[in-house]
Amino acid sequence: MAAAPVWSVDPRTGKPREQVADEATAEEVDRAVRRAYAVRSALADRTVRAAFLRAAADLLDATSEHAIEAADAETALGPVRLTGELARTSAQLRAFAEVVDEGAFLDIRIDHADPKRTPPWPDMRRWKVSLGVVAVYAASNFPFAFSVPGGDTASALAAGCPVVVKAHPDHPATSEICASVLRRAAAQVGLPEDVLILVHGFEAGVELVKHPLISAAGFTGSVRGGRALFDAAAARPAPIPFHGELGSLNPVVITEAAAAERSEQIGAGLAGSMTLGEGQFCTKPGFVLAPVGDAGDRLLTALTTAVSETEPGVMLDHRMRDAFVGGVEERAALPGVDAPITPGAGGEHTVSAGFLTLPAELLTSAGEHDLLLEECFGPVTVVARYTSSEEITSVLSRLPGNLTATLHLADSEADGSKPGAAELLAELTPLAGRVLVNGWPTGVAVAPAQQHGGPYPATTSTSTSVGATAIERWLRPVSYQxxxxxxxxxxxxxxxxxxxxxxxxxxxxx
Known part of the structure; x- marks a missing residue:
């Protein structure tokens, strides 16, 4: 049977642009993994690894015009957004080069023999070593930062692990360009090009996670797809770590005092955050608890004004567009749900932004409205109007795990002198890996203290996929006695x- 072709598709028209590659067969995946496995010792030298990451960053910058043009044609994310994302990606590569140079990630601990202890201590020396070949599953919504040259790949290479990337079907041409950059960077510093290998196809992704020479996997995508791969990783004869980012509602709580103090600012900020990138950010605020009353009404008026000024946009592909339109229709049809601005189809190939509202009381117990507590990928958010702190607590207790949780306070609440703010922060903390105060979750700083990961289903592990400590996912400790x-x-x-x-x-x- 001939391999299925992989086409680059223009999401603005739904028409194929060019054939990029063929889907990898099981035999081709096997060869790819074995090639990567064969060169794993080449990454042992930390100096060469750091030079490789810096060379990759430089070459990615040098190829930026070509890469951004291809990514825009395949994702419709726009040159401005993609220029910033590519810059973030090359900066991320350089940041991991610094991590490798410093060496603290090795977590070296030496305890000399001490015969005077009871019981006596032998000489013990501990550090961390690379796991082996890592499978990376590229994301749809970040063709650079969470795809072929993105954080999973950069951190795995920094840890000394060869990487086999399963390209996302929404941007195969961009993936090929980026893979070529990484392979050229490897050759430039004297490494085998096979420290990074790219494969295409759904079945290739399934074969990859099952391959006995794959030691760990990183995934960014849907709950359904990620959970299937997670289960496959756990069902192997030798289970492997699966670091998956699956889905997140990213709740926002707005206190009554905050709404009274700056309703227009919060409403406009919420609109900007939930429509950014056509609502296709993993950190989009998809659920909001806002107060009933005049202050809450003014906030919704500001949200309505800001969202109504947002032009219809193109989503990453027509499958996602159809899922968004269908998901909105199902949610809007629930009893008690209103749509001040109805989100949905904006045209033949576009979607329009909007939001849904309902009384928070409808979410305090299990029922048909639980659908509103699931992520809807696209430019929509749900605003639940609460009447008391007890309703806030009740609704929050029913939320799944998230990447982020946000609390908006008034200035008078931020100094801790009034009751309530600290309690709300404490209620939000178990729900997310990153808790924000008076900000918006879209925009993830590549900082050492960053935590991009949270309780399930946000992620399948407690690690971060952004920031210096992302390298820890691909290491294991070893002690010599x-x-x-x-x-x-x-x-x-x-x-x-x-x-x-x-x-x-x-x-x-x-």
């Missing part, structure tokens, strides 16, 4: 010739 110095890795020897940060006899060095 009573091992002769000459046999130890250089990083674990007493002289510390590499000048690495470490803890020796429970004291920090370097």
């Amino acid at each position: 009573s091992t002769p110095a000459a046999l130890l890795p250089p990083e674990l020897r007493d002289e510390n010739a590499l000048g690495l940060p470490r803890r020796v006899d429970d004291r920090r060095e370097g």
